[in-house]
Amino acid sequence: MKKMEHKECMSALLPVRDTLDIIGGKWKILILISIWEGNKHFREIERSIPKLSTKVLSKELKDMEENQLITRTVLNGFPVRTEYRPTEYSKTLQKVILELQHWGANHRKKIFGREY
Amino acid sequence: MKKMEHKECMSALLPVRDTLDIIGGKWKILILISIWEGNKHFREIERSIPKLSTKVLSKELKDMEENQLITRTVLNGFPVRTEYRPTEYSKTLQKVILELQHWGANHRKKIFGREY
DNA sequence: CCGCATCCGAGTGGATACTG
DNA sequence: CAGTATCCACTCGGATGCGG
Numbered sequence: 001m002k003k004m005e006h007k008e009c010m011s012a013l014l015p016v017r018d019t020l021d022i023i024g025g026k027w028k029i030l031i032l033i034s035i036w037e038g039n040k041h042f043r044e045i046e047r048s049i050p051k052l053s054t055k056v057l058s059k060e061l062k063d064m065e066e067n068q069l070i071t072r073t074v075l076n077g078f079p080v081r082t083e084y085r086p087t088e089y090s091k092t093l094q095k096v097i098l099e100l101q102h103w104g105a106n107h108r109k110k111i112f113g114r115e116y
Numbered sequence: 117m118k119k120m121e122h123k124e125c126m127s128a129l130l131p132v133r134d135t136l137d138i139i140g141g142k143w144k145i146l147i148l149i150s151i152w153e154g155n156k157h158f159r160e161i162e163r164s165i166p167k168l169s170t171k172v173l174s175k176e177l178k179d180m181e182e183n184q185l186i187t188r189t190v191l192n193g194f195p196v197r198t199e200y201r202p203t204e205y206s207k208t209l210q211k212v213i214l215e216l217q218h219w220g221a222n223h224r225k226k227i228f229g230r231e232y
Numbered sequence: 233c234c235g236c237a238t239c240c241g242a243g244t245g246g247a248t249a250c251t252g
Numbered sequence: 253c254a255g256t257a258t259c260c261a262c263t264c265g266g267a268t269g270c271g272g
Contacts, residue, residue, distance in 0.1 A: 012149075012214075012217045013146070013149070014217075014220070014224075015146075015216070015217045015218070015220030015221040015223075015224065016145055016213060016216045016220055017220070018220040018223060018224055019217070019219050019223065020136075020139075020140055020215040020216065020222035022220075022223070023136075024136055024140045024141075025140075029129075029132055029136075030129070033128075033129070043221065046142050048163075064191070067223070067227065068226070068227070089226070092219065092222075093219065095143060095215065095219075096215050096216060096219045097128070097132060098128075099211065099212050099215045100131070100132045100135040100136065101128045101132050101135070102131070103131070103133045103135050103209065103211075103212045104130070104131030104132055104133070104134035104135035104138075105131040106208075107131075107134060107135065107138070107183070108130075108131065108134055110184070110205070111183065113182070
């Protein structure tokens, strides 16, 4: 990558922040991965991620639906069941996440001199 | 990218979180860019980023030094001056940031139907 | 089962003043 | 100039209970 110029930096800023809003934080990527793996129902997702509370999960799922990373479908019947599914679009994040993963793995090696 | 397998996901998790710890949050990338642009001194960096308080800047710079993204040099003389400089290593983040930028820009187009 | 409402403690971060 | 210290408002998120 070439040296970043000033103007590029400033115009880079908003998109970078947007992306971090969407996948940043403690839970978003975990939830996305859980859903990619095939977990569909609220409790199912909740149980797949230790320490995640219903309040937070509820909020995160709402955010992710707004951002078109997942779809939410309420099934008829009682008790109510809801299905969350990843969108095709959500997969465009995999490249980004992979990049984060590579950098993080390499960084840990550098800082701690060992892997996980 | 191929479908992520379960084990890959789990081993992806820690590195991704590490990376987000390091560049996530409201300020880290802004500070890094400011320093990449050539700002060297505490006040200089502070003034280059609106709404950034000294307390937060202080903490962030400390974190970034620990993570070897910047170096901190105290110059002799009075009043004391300090120089922060980006490391070569910090530039390995540019690819990651570029990826975040691309995804964010494209996402905004998708969601809002327009650019910035 | 799904998910919201409430209460509440801990941590974050802003403003300001102060020291070396 | 470079940062620390203090005070304080606010947010975040955990625990729990409830209603649909």
